[in-house]
Amino acid sequence: MEGMGEDTMKGKSTGRGRYHHGDLRGALLDAAEALVRERGVDGWSLREASARVGVSPSAAYHHFSSRDALVGALSLRVLGQLGERMGRAADLPAEADPHRRLVAVGQAYVRAALEDPAVTRLAFGAGASPAGRGSGVEPRESGVDPLAPHPHRVLDAELDLLVKSGHLAPAARTGADFVVWTAMHGLAALLADGLIAVDGPEAADRQTERTVRATLTGLHHEATPSEPWPTPHSAHTTRTADAPS
Amino acid sequence: MEGMGEDTMKGKSTGRGRYHHGDLRGALLDAAEALVRERGVDGWSLREASARVGVSPSAAYHHFSSRDALVGALSLRVLGQLGERMGRAADLPAEADPHRRLVAVGQAYVRAALEDPAVTRLAFGAGASPAGRGSGVEPRESGVDPLAPHPHRVLDAELDLLVKSGHLAPAARTGADFVVWTAMHGLAALLADGLIAVDGPEAADRQTERTVRATLTGLHHEATPSEPWPTPHSAHTTRTADAPS
DNA sequence: CCCTCCATCTTAACAGTGCTCAGATTGGTG
DNA sequence: CACCAATCTGAGCACTGTTAAGATGGAGGG
Incomplete structure (x- = not known):
């Protein structure tokens, strides 16, 4: 899906041997x-x-002014792609119900983390590196589609829609984006870091749906009892600190 | 609170110059x-x-058989300390209400991430490194208090208590630990990675409380409108991918 | 057409990294 | 006391990120 099409202009093929x-x-x-x-x-x-x-x-x-700058740029690109993916998932004509839209957004977010844990980890973690911020010279953020929305913004829009359609009380709107983002992100991070394991994307989708719905309606108001659950990759059991020879 | 007391046995002081x-x-x-x-x-x-x-x-x-093994061992130690901290927070006599206990556990979790973002990041992320699992020779997990409970286990116990006291329907219990953990962890991860900023620990506490309560009762059933909210460190605005000279 | 300019890329080198291995140094045990 | 096994040292390898100074060649003006 990528990695081909190395040079968009000029002839030749792989770019190997070409000076420019x-x-x-x-x-x-x-x-x-x-x-x-x-x-x-x-x-x-x-x-x-x-x-x-x-x-x-x-x-x-x-x-790139440094390796960290490369990582930062990659992070930006991946976050942009994630935002686009979320937007696309929400706009699927499948079900127009605002609740379902929000669930779909969350599922896109979490699936990305499940399919590509390492890249997702990099995308989220690049901002915390020490040289992340001020290492550069000029802010010209080339290479990234400037229209690509940040995941948080997609989520925000979705919540606005939820309010407008009467599915969320305006009083609860303030900061709700952070609550929902937090829930989605927690699941994504736990999966990407391998602290939780689920078998298959469908299981992840179910877990995401329950998580998102819980933040809206609450665990207390659940109707359907549910199915197989994630297994903790309990670090205390699985991981070990070794001492050699 | 640590870093002193380098040698617990034998005389001398700093250990510098001592062969063993x-x-x-x-x-x-x-x-x-x-x-x-x-x-x-x-x-x-x-x-x-x-x-x-x-x-x-x-x-x-x-x-340590490698640098990664050191990081892994450190991760284990930090996770253990986090678990202890959560347990202590829950057992505070302040308020015995099971809801409040759960909130306190979450606040301990999130505050750790806020106070020590880098260390927390390492603790969570150490399992995902490629050499994380099978790099060692012997599993003897020395150096870590084997009684220290994993954060997930503390949370799990707390939810059991919530069911026993009638505050959570048994039907909703299955997998509820993952839902709540997800919520707590999301906030902690977003803070540790600098994707969200809050001003001061109290604000973090409030955000944690709202997040945890939302997963229990739902955003829909909120009563009190709320106060200042986190500001997104929007990566698209703040971070830049730079190109030199 | 040629010729100059300058962004782009190369070669060479530096300090610092994780890691290994052969040997020096010890505290504890027979 | 002598030895042993655990512990630590020193030198060294392949590799890393980064910088400096020089080669290369496409683009635009004459």
Whole structure:
């Protein structure tokens, strides 16, 4: 779905051997994303990404001021894609019920974390790195579709819709976005970090639905008893701190 | 509260110059934790931690099979401390109301993330690293109080109590721990990753209370309209992907 | 057409990293 | 006291992020 189409202009094919790559910045982002997916958030190096693109290590520094900047840019791109995905999920004509729309948004959010845990982890965590903020020179945020909405904004719009349609009391609207975001994000983070395991995307969807609905109507007001539940990857049981020789 | 008391047995003082350190493993964990606090999850090196303890870099490898193993052990220790903290918060005689107990547990969880974002991030994220699982030799999980309960277990017990006291329908009990954990964890993760900002611990406490209560009674059934809300550190606005020279 | 400009990329190098291995140093045990 | 096994040291390897100085070649003006 990506990784092909390395140069959009000019002839030739892979860009290997070409001195001027065409879109090195994008290619580096692609390579980094693939590496993150393959080997985890930190299981790769700038040099490796450069080599994969067919370029010397220092070439990357003409597009990103540091490795952290690369990660930050990738984070932005992934967050944008996530926002788009959420928006698309909400606009599916399947069911126009505002509750269902919100559930769909949450499911898109959580599924992304389930399908691509490492990339999602990177996307969420890039802001906390020490050099994350002020390492750059110029803010020109190229490479990212500036129209791509942040996940939080998509959620916010959805809640407005919920109020307008009379499904949420205006008094409860203030800050409700954070409550719902928190719920979605918690599930996504627990899955991405491997602290919880579910078997299959459908199970994740059910869990997401219950979580989102609970924040709206409350666990107290549940009708249907429910099905198989996540299993905790209990760190105390599973993970071990080892001592060698 | 920690970092002092380097050698519990034998005389001398700092352990510097002593060939046998006494408790190098613990000292390394302390140093690593301090470094994480000071410079972020990845802003430190094994060598640096070793140097801070006054020991050669390779000494660490007699206690941890790799750097990742150190991080994993630290994660376990921090999670244990978090569990204890949650348990303590629940047992405060302040208010015995089961709802309030659950809120207190959540507040302990979230406050930890707020006070020590980097360490908390490490604690949660250590399991997802590629070498996290099978890198070790022997599972002897020394150094960690084996009685320290995992946060999830504390939460679970609290929900049982909620059912026993008639505040939660048994039908809704199954999987409710995951729903509540998800909510707490989402807030903690968003705060630790800097995707949300609140001003002061009290604001965080209020947000936590609302979040936990929402998962129980639902946003729909809220009575009191509420106060200042978190501000999104909107990544699209704040963070920038930079391009040099 | 050529020629200059300058963004783009390269080669070379530096300090610092995780990790290994052969050997020095010890506290405890026979 | 002598030994042993645990503990720590020192040197060294392959690799990392990052920087500096020089090569390359596409774009635009003459």
